[in-house]
Amino acid sequence: MKAPLYTLAITIFLASCGSEKPKDKKAELEQLKKERTTLNGKIDKLEDELGQKKTAADFKDVVVTELAEVHFRNYVEVQGRVDAEDNVEIMPESPGTVTAIFVKVGQNVNKGQVLAQLDDKVLRQSVAQLQTQLDLATTVFNRQKNLWDQKIGTEVQYLTAKSQKEGLERQLAGLKSQAAQNKIKSPVSGTVDAMDLKLGASVAPGSPTGIRVVNASRLKVKALVSENYGGKVNQGDEVQVSLPDVPETLPAHISFAAKVIDPVSRGFNVEVKLPSSKKYRPNMVAILKIVDYKNDKALVVPVNSVQKSETSEYVFTAVNGKAKKIEIKTGKVSDGKAEVLSGLNAGDKVIITGFQDLNDGDGVKL
Template sequence: MKTPLYTIALALVLASCSSDQPKNKKAALDQLKKERIALNTKIEKLEAELGQDKKEADLKDVVVTELSTMPFMSYVEVQGRVDAEDNVDVMPESPGTVTAIYAKVGQHVSKGQVLVQLDDKVLRQSVAQLQTQLDLATTVFMRQKNLWDQKIGTEVQYLTAKSQKEGLERQLSGLKSTAAMNKIKSPISGTVDAMDLKLGQSVSPGAPIGIRIVNADRLKVKALVSENYGGKVNQGDEVEVSLPDVPDNLHAKISFAAKVIDPISRGFNVEVKLPSNKTYRPNMVAILKIVDYRNNNALVVPVNAIQKSESSEYVFIAENGKAKKVDIKSGKISDGKAEVLSGLKAGDKVIVTGFQDLNDGDGIKL
């Protein structure tokens, strides 16, 4: 009895397993299909991203500048030096020996102030002797005049006394003028920049004696400009003055422009007045950038961005994600920038970096 029952149970189990097998396979198939759909979606997404990356990789990186109107100037650049309006080497008017020095280097002096005294002993004695004679002649003249006023004496006596007095006055005046020439005076107000005289030194008229007076409150820049710019540089032109040794930069105007071309240097002198500044010193180097052209509403691009062919010059601009070649006409060039006369307009985005290998129509990335 036990064996038949066991056999029947085993048969029922096998029959049940055999009926579940198709259901399991169907479920597995459905699961695989779902996984395939998910994989396909991921594959499509990655392919799209790879395609986009490849497309972007083909774009060329560039840097652009958007054009707008601005002032543009070109310059004539020359080197000059700082000079004093009043820079004087003092010279004696008469020969003599130095007996006293009343000024020293760095001292401020006024116009007419005595700087040096020359030996005038003989002249002073002559002045004193002549003064005595004049005093006597004056007394004689006054007495003769009183007598003449009373109709006493002759007219000849009166005129003789008057002539002697006036003659001595003229002699004394001339002698005092000669004596005054033995005092070396400052011709200007300023600072003693050099004083190389020594006591006992002999000096001669018209010869430098080592005294220089400088008025540092009135300075200017002097420069020589080539005759090529004779028609471009004029008095009143704007100029940028650079003093590298200070350093300092300032804007001014040309205060003087010579009308004559020097036959040796083939240039002409210009001057620019400087404001008072304690740091400015005569003979400092100065760089002048004289404005010879101005356009207040110019379109300007870097010179390096302009390319040239045999028949034209051109730039690339960025337009709708692509490089576009545009023929232009340039004008003046200054400080690495060029004025654009035609071909571009305000708002154009000129490619200033990365244009070297571009062709018209290439894709670009800003």
């Protein structure tokens, strides 16, 4: 039934074209518009008579998105944990028995501050005895020096007194250094996060004392990345850090990416420094979304609006009230968005809802 209508329309159009043409293009355009209006009216009348005129029910409701260039990022997502830059389990430098504890849990301490004292009674007695000997040797040396300055006595007497004095000074310095090792000091500034040390407990070098000092103002996220991304993830890359327990998401950059693949885990470590915040705590779970691809002028469509045939991918666009099937080529997919490499242009209206069961040329209503 449609073929006679098209034949009639073409016949009328050709007949009108056979009439005298206007002298200029503006007049020609106006003449063609009038002829088009006349033709549309005749076609509508014939469709009414034949019962073929489309009604609102013949148009499918759709939702479209107008394409525009956007920033597109593809991510490598890994799970890590928050760790402190300074998270130290304190160990003693010498063996001994704890005689005093000077700090408690939650107390802020400075680098080098004494946290506990080991028994150093014997050392203190040795230091006092050696100090007495040094005082005598210093007095003898000073007198001998005065005599030598006046050319009284022999050079050997002067040098002997000097040697005795300097030898005792070195011995005393060694004893004081040994005595200092009986003081358990904090190697970093921070907060005492654990204190399990008790008075009277025996400690030894290399064994934890039960004291932990954490600097919570210098935190980082540590994560293990699969070796598959060894060529894509590098120091300085953009990353989004998500802390589900806070909750919070913040932009950052990879501060460290190991160059060596661990032979056991088959991955490499990355670190991301965090800003100082009381909300962040060591050992919190963190999600790292590392940018391994970016396009600042990308066209993207919802990935579920992309349909596939045996040979290609395609979407439907809305053009002048009709659905138009367009073959496309997609790239990366991230956060439910597919990057369009070819087939579409900025300004195209892609149908994202209601595209099911659409055919090329179907009427659509936005």
